[in-house]
């Protein structure tokens with residue numbers, strides 16, 4: 001999928017349509033001591049009990065289960081930066097694409 005590097009869209013701070021720069025963001029790994037850490041979750045009493053809601057703990061070994069109907073594409077994650085006030089907003093919902101190119 002090809003997308004332009006800039007896009008004209010509404011800015012919440014400028015209150016008008018301005019040119020926004022588009023960048024693709026990738027997910028970061030969970031840091032050991034920061035807000036989303038497992039250590040912090042345990043202190044708060046989260047992640048205990050039955051099931052982990054897909055959030056906490058270790059992931060199962062791949063050898064024990066097999067993915068069926070595996071998806072080839074991934075959802076892209078974009079951020080829009082206003083060129084006037086330099087404020088950044090994330091996109092609400094990504095679409096599936098095999099490959100994303102910003103031109």
Ligand SMILES: [Zn+2]
Pocket residue numbers: 011012013014015018082083084085086087
């Ligand atoms: Zn703005």
